[in-house]
Amino acid sequence: MGITPLRLRPRSIRGRIALLTVATTTLVLVPIAVITILVIESTGLVNLVITGDTIILIALTGSATWALVGRALQPVDAIRAQLADITFNDLSGRIPQPPGSDEVSELARTANLTLGRLELAVRGRQQAVTDATHELRTPLAGLRLQMEEAQLHPADTHLPELLANMLGDVDRLQRIVTDLLYLAGIEATGAQGRKRLDLARLVRTELAHRRDRHPVGLALDEEVTVDGVPEQIGRALANLLDNAQRHAQHGVDVRVCLDGDSALLAVSDDGHGIAENRAQEIFNPFARVDTARSRDRGGAGLGLAITSAVVRVHHGTIRVRESPTGGACIELRFPCEGAFTGVL
Structure with missing residues (x-):
């Protein structure tokens, strides 16, 4: 039965930075402590004291890094929480932008700009659907009205005129549907x-x-x-x-x-x-x-x-x-x- 190797890989950025800082500090301080021990040729007690000081210093460095990184990442947590609350049905929300011009602030600004463009695009698409519905309804209503009048008053209906009017409405419907399909095709396939x-x-x-x-x-x-x-x-x-x-x-x-x-x-x-x-x-x-x-x-x-x-x-x-x-x-x-x- 094999031995599973120990993997110290925290999932959070905060934990990874803290672990990296501890590892770096260890790589720097341990050789310094060893060299110091060899130079001063101290007793075992001095060795123990130096080793203990090194461990304490590494622990303090890791704790301080954990606290500082956690504070620095608080705006990122706020951005994540706000983005999670934004839905496709309501794109008017924006994420808080921290003061300054660091990477987190630029991330928030870019995300808000992207949300703004997405909101405009969705509004435009919704308006286009509404307009298309209205444009299609108008000739359909005209067709229905003409057919109902012909059905109610067949003796007063002039068939050639009725068919000409109905074909005009059908032609308009066909132009609208054809153009809508063409426009959708361009947006879907681009310039191929x-x-x-x-x-x-x-x-x-x-x-x-x-x-x-x-x-x-x-x-x-x-x-x-x-x-x-x-x-x-x-x-x-x-x-x-x-x-x-x-x-x-x-x-x-x-x-x-x-x-x-x-x-x-x-x-x-x-x-x-x-x-x-x-x-x-x-x-x-x-x-x-x-x-x-x-x-x-x-x-x-x-x-x-x-x-x-x-x-x-x-x-x-x-x-x-x-x-x-x-x-x-x-x-x-x-x-x-x-x-x-x-x-x-």
Whole structure:
């Protein structure tokens, strides 16, 4: 029957530090005590006294280390307890941040920042679910109302008109569901399947198969390339063109150029524009920031949210500013080809 070795490995950081301090002190003091004994050639009694003093000093050092480390780790215990009380249903709680700028204080600050970002993300997702429910309920209610009226008054129902109205509601439902699934797919998979993509060529290809209401002016620099998923960036461009065409009064402009170490793709219109303090809201799903830029002209309310998601997974930026013609200009910036090689 074998002998199980003794393992002195405390589970707590406090115990490990105290044990390490005792071990270090022992390694230092014991040789000193031995050397002292040999030098002074004392009697056995002196040896005993020195050995006893060494043991007492080691014990005092371990006790002091235990107490000091325990006091230093009290904020960590408070952080642990507070984090344990925070649940997914209520992310508004924050952990106490000790004064100063030591490691524990920085840990608390970083944890609070992470909790804040998580709270914002959860709130945004909950709002998106609420908005999606409302958007789906509206055409469903319209379908039900039309069918009930036809059922109650069959003689007064004009079937071709009824079917046309119902198909319109079905088309809207289909657009919303399709866009929701596409947005969820981007957030789940990221930008997989990147290729070298010429933005000027992409713009010309997209415009070649469109039949837009307003003319499109082009200012395209050649050889502006990015590492991207063609289908995703093409979808983002199509969404920007759809949005600009819906709100333009006379024309739309598209620009492609290099801007420092970024590739710039900008689409602008000459419509009513967007208030500066509400510009970022248009990238939220089903955003309603301006009645003059409503979705009554065919938008499902997810196009710019999809565009924002595409830019995000490509590690780019998106912003809105006023166009030279007074409307809105939405600018997408992507890292130039080769500037980003990681996988999201």
